[in-house]
Amino acid sequence: MKITNLGSRDYASFYVACELFKQMSQQSHSKLGLATGGTMVDVYAFLVDLLKKNQLDVSGIETFNLDEYVGLSASHEQSYHRYMNDILFERYPYFTQSLIHVPNGDADDLAAETKRYEDLINQQGPVDIQILGIGENGHIGFNEPGTDMNSTTQVVNLTESTINANSRYFDNEDEVPKQAVSMGLASILKAKRIILLAFGEKKRAAIEQLAKNEVDKQVPATILHAHPDVEIYVDDEAAPRF
Numbered sequence: 731m732k733i734t735n736l737g738s739r740d741y742a743s744f745y746v747a748c749e750l751f752k753q754m755s756q757q758s759h760s761k762l763g764l765a766t767g768g769t770m771v772d773v774y775a776f777l778v779d780l781l782k783k784n785q786l787d788v789s790g791i792e793t794f795n796l797d798e799y800v801g802l803s804a805s806h807e808q809s810y811h812r813y814m815n816d817i818l819f820e821r822y823p824y825f826t827q828s829l830i831h832v833p834n835g836d837a838d839d840l841a842a843e844t845k846r847y848e849d850l851i852n853q854q855g856p857v858d859i860q861i862l863g864i865g866e867n868g869h870i871g872f873n874e875p876g877t878d879m880n881s882t883t884q885v886v887n888l889t890e891s892t893i894n895a896n897s898r899y900f901d902n903e904d905e906v907p908k909q910a911v912s913m914g915l916a917s918i919l920k921a922k923r924i925i926l927l928a929f930g931e932k933k934r935a936a937i938e939q940l941a942k943n944e945v946d947k948q949v950p951a952t953i954l955h956a957h958p959d960v961e962i963y964v965d966d967e968a969a970p971r972f
C-alpha cells in the first residue's frame with residue numbers, strides 16, 4: 731500500500747479520473763467499483779469531462795456501487811443511487827442501464843437483497859478498479875469499526891460518528907438513515923486494484939492509522955493492507971504528519 735500526497739483535491743481528483751478513464755478506454759468491458767460521498771464529487775466531474783471530450787463508448791462498462799442507505803428509494807434526493815444518476819449517469823447518458831448496479835436499500839427483503847448483490851459481484855466480477863473514500867472513523871463503504879474482516883454484502887447499523895458526519899447532506903440529523911446496505915470488507919478486497927482518496931484535515935487521523943501498516947479491526951480501512959494492489963491519494967490536509 732502506498733500513500734501519496736498529490737497536494738490538492740483538484741490534482742488528486744483529476745489523477746483518479748484519468749485512471750478510471752484509462753481503464754475504460756483500454757478495456758471497453760471494464761468493471762468499475764464506484765463510491766459516493768463528497769470526496770468523489772470532483773472525480774466524477776473530471777471523469778464526465780474526459781468522457782465527453784473523447785466521446786468514449788461506455789456501453790460495455792459495468793459498474794458496482796459500494797453501498798446505499800436503507801429505506802431510501804433510488805429517486806430519493808439523498809440516496810446514493812440518485813447521487814450516481816445526478817453526478818455521472820445522467821451527465822454522460824451512454825451507460826447501459828442493466829450494467830449499472832447499486833444495492834437496493836428500499837428492498838422489502840433486505841436479506842435477499844444482500845445475497846443478490848454479493849452473488850452479482852461474484853458472478854460478474856471481479857472489478858478492475860474499486861475507488862474508495864474513507865469515513866472519519868476509518869470506515870470504507872459503510873463498514874463501521876469492528877466489522878468482520880470476512881464480511882460480505884450486509885445490512886449495517888451506522889455509528890453515531892457516521893450519522894453525524896453524513897447529516898451535513900440532510901436537513902437534520904434525524905433524517906439520516908440509521909442503517910445501510912454495504913458491500914462487506916471481503917467483497918471490497920475482491921477487486922483487482924483499489925484506489926482510496928481522502929481530503930481534508932478531518933480524514934488525517936484515519937490516514938495516519940493506515941500509515942501504521944497494521945490491520946486493526948477498529949479501523950476498517952486497515953484491512954486494505956491484506957490486498958496486493960492499493961493506492962491511496964491524499965491532499966496536503968489529509969497527509970500524515972508523523
Ligand code: GLP
Binds near residue numbers: 767797863871
Ligand atoms: C460515507 C460513505 C462512504 C464514504 C465516506 C466518506 O458514509 N458510505 O462510502 O467514502 O462516508 O464520505 P465523504 O466523502 O462525504 O467524506
